[in-house]
Amino acid sequence: MAVKKDLSIEYLGVKCENPFFLASSPVGSNYEMVAKAYESGWGGVFYKTTGIFVADECSPRFDQNNKSGVPFIGFKNMEQISDKPTELNFEYMYRLKRDYPDKVMVASVMGSTEEEWKELGRMADQANADLIECNFSCPQMTSHEMGSDVGTNLELVERYSRAISSVTKIPVIAKMTPNITVMEPAAIAAVKGGAKGISAINTVKSITSMDYENMTGMPVVNGVSSVSGYSGTAVKPIGMRFISNLASCKELKGIHLSGIGGIETWNDALDYLLVGARNVQVCTAIMQYGYGIVKDMISGMGHFMEERGVRSLEEFVGLALPNMVPAEDLNRDFKIIPKIDNKKCVGCGRCYVSCYDGAHQAIDWDDKKRKPTINDDCVGCHLCLNVCPVKDCITPGDLVWKEGRKPVEIKMKHHYE
Amino acid sequence: MALSKVEKKKFTDESDKQYGYNLRTAREEALRCLLCEDAPCSKGCPAGTDPGSFIKSIRFNNVKGAAETIRSNNILGGTCARVCPYDRLCEEYCSRCGIDKPIQIGRLQRFAVEQEKAFKMKVLEAPQKKKAGKVACIGAGPASLACAAKLATNGYKVTIYDEQEKPGGVLSYGITPSRLPEAVVEHDIKQVKNLGVKFVQNTKVGKDVDLAEMDYDAVFVGVGLWGTHLPAIPGIDKKGVWTAIDFLKEARTKKDAFKPGDNVVVVGGGDVAVDCATSAKLLGAKNVSIVYRRTIEEAPANMMEFKYALNLGIGMTTNMAPAEVLGKTKVESVAFNGRDGVSGLKIKADAVVFAIGQKPEDMDKLAGLKVTEKGFIKAGKNGKTNVTKVFAAGDIVNGGKTVVEAVAAGKEAADSIMAYLAKKEGVK
Numbered sequence: 001m002a003v004k005k006d007l008s009i010e011y012l013g014v015k016c017e018n019p020f021f022l023a024s025s026p027v028g029s030n031y032e033m034v035a036k037a038y039e040s041g042w043g044g045v046f047y048k049t050t051g052i053f054v055a056d057e058c059s060p061r062f063d064q065n066n067k068s069g070v071p072f073i074g075f076k077n078m079e080q081i082s083d084k085p086t087e088l089n090f091e092y093m094y095r096l097k098r099d100y101p102d103k104v105m106v107a108s109v110m111g112s113t114e115e116e117w118k119e120l121g122r123m124a125d126q127a128n129a130d131l132i133e134c135n136f137s138c139p140q141m142t143s144h145e146m147g148s149d150v151g152t153n154l155e156l157v158e159r160y161s162r163a164i165s166s167v168t169k170i171p172v173i174a175k176m177t178p179n180i181t182v183m184e185p186a187a188i189a190a191v192k193g194g195a196k197g198i199s200a201i202n203t204v205k206s207i208t209s210m211d212y213e214n215m216t217g218m219p220v221v222n223g224v225s226s227v228s229g230y231s232g233t234a235v236k237p238i239g240m241r242f243i244s245n246l247a248s249c250k251e252l253k254g255i256h257l258s259g260i261g262g263i264e265t266w267n268d269a270l271d272y273l274l275v276g277a278r279n280v281q282v283c284t285a286i287m288q289y290g291y292g293i294v295k296d297m298i299s300g301m302g303h304f305m306e307e308r309g310v311r312s313l314e315e316f317v318g319l320a321l322p323n324m325v326p327a328e329d330l331n332r333d334f335k336i337i338p339k340i341d342n343k344k345c346v347g348c349g350r351c352y353v354s355c356y357d358g359a360h361q362a363i364d365w366d367d368k369k370r371k372p373t374i375n376d377d378c379v380g381c382h383l384c385l386n387v388c389p390v391k392d393c394i395t396p397g398d399l400v401w402k403e404g405r406k407p408v409e410i411k412m413k414h415h416y417e
Numbered sequence: 418m419a420l421s422k423v424e425k426k427k428f429t430d431e432s433d434k435q436y437g438y439n440l441r442t443a444r445e446e447a448l449r450c451l452l453c454e455d456a457p458c459s460k461g462c463p464a465g466t467d468p469g470s471f472i473k474s475i476r477f478n479n480v481k482g483a484a485e486t487i488r489s490n491n492i493l494g495g496t497c498a499r500v501c502p503y504d505r506l507c508e509e510y511c512s513r514c515g516i517d518k519p520i521q522i523g524r525l526q527r528f529a530v531e532q533e534k535a536f537k538m539k540v541l542e543a544p545q546k547k548k549a550g551k552v553a554c555i556g557a558g559p560a561s562l563a564c565a566a567k568l569a570t571n572g573y574k575v576t577i578y579d580e581q582e583k584p585g586g587v588l589s590y591g592i593t594p595s596r597l598p599e600a601v602v603e604h605d606i607k608q609v610k611n612l613g614v615k616f617v618q619n620t621k622v623g624k625d626v627d628l629a630e631m632d633y634d635a636v637f638v639g640v641g642l643w644g645t646h647l648p649a650i651p652g653i654d655k656k657g658v659w660t661a662i663d664f665l666k667e668a669r670t671k672k673d674a675f676k677p678g679d680n681v682v683v684v685g686g687g688d689v690a691v692d693c694a695t696s697a698k699l700l701g702a703k704n705v706s707i708v709y710r711r712t713i714e715e716a717p718a719n720m721m722e723f724k725y726a727l728n729l730g731i732g733m734t735t736n737m738a739p740a741e742v743l744g745k746t747k748v749e750s751v752a753f754n755g756r757d758g759v760s761g762l763k764i765k766a767d768a769v770v771f772a773i774g775q776k777p778e779d780m781d782k783l784a785g786l787k788v789t790e791k792g793f794i795k796a797g798k799n800g801k802t803n804v805t806k807v808f809a810a811g812d813i814v815n816g817g818k819t820v821v822e823a824v825a826a827g828k829e830a831a832d833s834i835m836a837y838l839a840k841k842e843g844v845k
Binding site: 070266267289290292293296297299300303391392417 | 481
């Protein structure tokens with residue numbers, strides 16, 4: 001029958017049935033939502049951030065970015081932390097843990113003073129949460145005592161991490177903001193304060209698109225708008241970069257990482273695992289498609305493990321890190337000239353246009369036959385391969401050594417989807 | 418005009434290729450899917466193939482999961498992807514119809530099954546520990562294959578008896594290969610064989626073996642309709658008059674060596690009629706026409722198939738019923754009378770093929786089963802017949818419907834056979 005793989009993985013001492021979690025966000029805001037997500041197959045939840053502060057939200061509060069008619073390339077939201085009473089949220093968490101003991105409950109919290117952080121830590125303890133995540137990173141809080149303004153302040157990150165860690169034995173995770181040049185110092189500060197894990201990334205500060213009716217950004221709230229967090233497919237490359245940096249940081253060795261940003265399919269999740277995350281958190285894809293997407297994440301990951309003969313997800317964690325090097329360490333002695341399969345070519349000329357206008361004028365165009373040919377000016381940049389709409393039409397071809405460079409054995413990529 | 422070699426290639430290999438997807442084009446099509454709540458397309462499939470799930474899997478880069486869904490729900494997933502009247506089933510229910518045109522579900526299904534083959538996936542497995550019940554399935558067509566596969570997946574020992582040399586029934590001896598390539602049928606049947614189902618070919622139950630003497634706990638009858646049918650009109654016994662079944666069988670077995678003649682007239686309005694006409698054209702006939710006694714709207718054939726026939730240059734005339742086959746000893750022309758009582762038609766013909774429905778062969782020899790006036794087996798929706806341990810489904814019960822409906826009926830009959838065996842003493 002259907003492939004059934006063990007996708008379980010240990011995370012900060014907690015056994016997770018799979019690495020797929022709801023991110024602390026609108027998708028895990030109350031008992032019914034989380035219960036439905038569990039039933040759909042999610043391994044756990046980072047419950048919607050709870051504070052002593054109860055949010056008052058604006059309307060509307062979302063916008064989405066599209067490219068060539070494909071919606072939700074990126075998603076912008078103006079929501080803050082939970083708008084439900086603090087006690088009610090912890091009661092939901094308690095009941096969810098009681099009713100679904102095998103699922104992982106992470107209490108996401110946010111305080112504005114050391115006292116508040118401590119109080120939230122105690123409440124998470126009483127709610128029997130498995131883990132606590134400190135939200136140091138929401139970019140659209142109405143108070144500057146909270147959110148990403150805290151996350152970019154190393155002193156506050158350390159102090160609040162220490163405050164909450166001092167009142168509970170539950171492992172504490174710090175959720176970081178990408179609105180910072182490098183993340184390692186903030187992560188190190190959190191760990192100094194007692195954090196055992198790091199989650200990244202929270203949303204990226206953004207303006208998605210403009211509204212010409214009111215001459216403001218989207219969404220329009222009483223004729224005006226604000227900068228707020230951007231998420232979805234568009235931010236995945238940013239999230240991956242931060243996770244990879246954290247995973248490679250010596251001072252953070254042994255710190256468990258949770259990947260967030262643009263995860264929609266099993267291979268998005270796998271990508272994060274390969275650069276060092278132990279699990280992933282999803283929000284935007286669920287807001288667009290619902291909890292059901294986890295079924296194909298579970299099934300697809302299982303098939304890939306089967307294909308690769310991998311028995312535990314642990315084998316994937318950080319597997320690609322040794323192959324991620326600084327730009328100065330790349331071998332620059334050769335070029336790989338693409339080859340064009342004339343039989344597959346449909347004669348659209350996209351490769352010619354892109355090469356001429358965006359690269360090195362290295363494709364000659366036969367306008368009678370409507371066929372491209374690569375000439376001697378090719379530098380092997382592979383822009384043509386990336387714009388070609390036909391599968392397997394332009395592929396990596398000959399390996400050519402720059403003059404005077406010493407040939408060595410080269411590893412190449414051969415298969416493109 | 419006869420098709421040139423190039424044209425023939427175009428209408429067989431290349432059109433086949435054009436309808437195929439690769440991973441990139443399949444995902445582009447899946448991107449059009451609206452990912453509906455409680456997917457209506459899934460409700461439109463009689464066999465429960467669940468397109469809503471498999472399209473979602475393709476969309477979310479889980480092609481193997483898509484193949485798994487199809488194969489677990491529909492043992493003839495590859496075949497159905499080719500011959501299903503999608504426009505009247507799942508695609509008709511597709512919510513995207515409210516925006517522009519439906520998702521190309523058939524083509525996506527075909528892609529997923531091709532990937533199953535490419536990755537050498539083995540989706541279905543029979544349990545190691547077998548149940549005591551032994552079941553015989555008579556006939557190796559869609560209903561029987563679906564019934565056998567479901568029983569085998571649930572641990573029953575199943576033997577299929579079939580009178581033909583190759584299994585598949587109508588899939589191997591009826592539907593033309595340009596619509597349903599042999600390799601597609603073979604791949605589907607291989608999945609049934611992998612489940613340990615035993616195939617006894619060249620054996621007709623009721624003639625070569627006696628049902629009463631066969632030692633089985635339950636018997637499934639899915640023999641299809643192989644009785645020939647010709648209208649009682651003057652000249653019907655002339656040389657060059659064919660029944661659709663014989664014509665397609667000849668085309669299938671003799672292949673290019675079969676020369677039906679330059680002028681071929683096909684009478685009928687179903688998929689079988691279209692199959693006969695396209696086969697004749699691809700075999701080299703110059704003029705092929707389809708004549709149907711009702712209108713196109715009333716014709717049971719899939720519109721896609723009519724369009725394919727039109728592309729091949731096959732003409733179609735409606736509201737004309739056959740009146741007489743003319744010629745000395747051999748067919749020279751066929752005369753038709755108009756439905757309106759005024760019109761008439763006479764077409765030059767070297768061969769005339771009657772594709773006007775098949776009828777059952779004599780079922781009396783099979784264990785005293787009750788039959789309808791027309792000779793179809795009387796059975797309930799669950800496949801139960803008047804004989805306790807005998808079940809029946811597919812064309813032989815419903816009078817001749819689609820492959821996917823036969824699969825659905827075969828699956829349902831398997832359920833009631835299992836319920837019956839679970840209760841039957843000495844079998845557990």
